[in-house]
Amino acid sequence: MTDTKSPPERRVVLPVDPTRRTEIDKQRVPMSARPYRLLALVKQDAVVRVQKEPDDTVMTWPHLLAIEFLAAAAMSVFLLFMGLIVNAPLEELANPNVTPEVAKAPWYFLGLQELLAYFHPTVAGALVPAFVLVGAALIPFVDRANPAAVRPSERKTAVVLFTLFCGLGLMVTFIGIFFRGPGYSFILPWVDGFFFTL
């Protein structure tokens, strides 16, 4: 019987100059003799995690891609629909000499504009936004509590604080959008109507 398998692939391994062989080189196996290669170095304590095969996985194709496709398709239909029925606002040509009755910042900055009505401009216009951005970036480094505690019920303080903060932001933004009219005066939308363009 002759072996039907094709001969093993042969690769040229250049011998290392013996004078240059160090202790490490002596332990090294030539690349071609190894059926594996170095992918990553793992710390000892992490080995356990690496070896534990997660068995709760599904194939990306089709399970994830199908959802992504559906979401993108639904969004496209929605945008097309919006684009067909609602026109983007456009008023008269910009005129630096005529301040319009209602002058509001874009909605995502309206909360700050609302704060301007209560606080010193330095606070509302500079300190608060700086605090929000830097504060947001620092969250993971401030909340060093148990990393395994991810459920909202296990980290009530963080959740309550964040929710309060978001609620406050949402509230001032809402007031800015709906309860401010000509000259940024306080109005009631159900009495005076809406003064807001997107």
Place this chain on the structure above:
Amino acid sequence: MSFLERVDQSIRRSPVFRSIFRNPYPNDERSRAYAVMNNVFLHLHPVRVRQHAVKFAYTFCLGGLSFFLFLVLTVTGVYLMFFYAPTANQAYTDILRIQSEVPFGLLTRNIHRWAAHLMVFFVFLHMMRVFYHGAYKPPREFNWVVGVVLLFLTLFLSFTGYLLPWDQIAYWAITIGSNMAGYAPLFNTPSKILLLAGLEVSGNTLLRFYVLHIMVFPLVGAIFMAVHFWRIRKDGGISGPL
């Protein structure tokens, strides 16, 4: 075999098709794994994902849709750029012409506008989703910071775009918005000059905002998004399950 099936087959068997896709249409696990691994766009994903991460109610697709909106905005934005010149004399009439004369101009502008608002909104929601899942905790701290940079970029992408129609809404919204930068202690005047290219909104501001809007912020944003997506995988995929 019907005519369509035959056309379909001959396309799939053609050397051109095979040179592009390498593998046949994926119908079994092995070929589906290859399809994800061998495709530059799908390669963002691992071949397998954890089950809970696929559930719509875990991410609500918010990050993915933010990215999709970014792509929509890029495509519609490039089309609008063909018909728009960022000068105080021309910008407004260009918008009028886009709306009345350019094929699908009105539709494109509408979609660009609504997608932009929606993107800001979705990025906020995405951030809240991530927070409530505690997904900023180790090892994802850095990706959260990358996210905050993305939020900042998204806001300023939208803000710089807001001026471009050069109408009264745009002019005064930007005036008010950038007045806030002028309230910064110490560097109020420099920061305003840096932002507006002058002490008030002018043609120079329009040019500056235009360059930031169509070039700088999208480019920097795309780079940060690449890091963001890369880090999701390097941090062990989506967090959870709760």
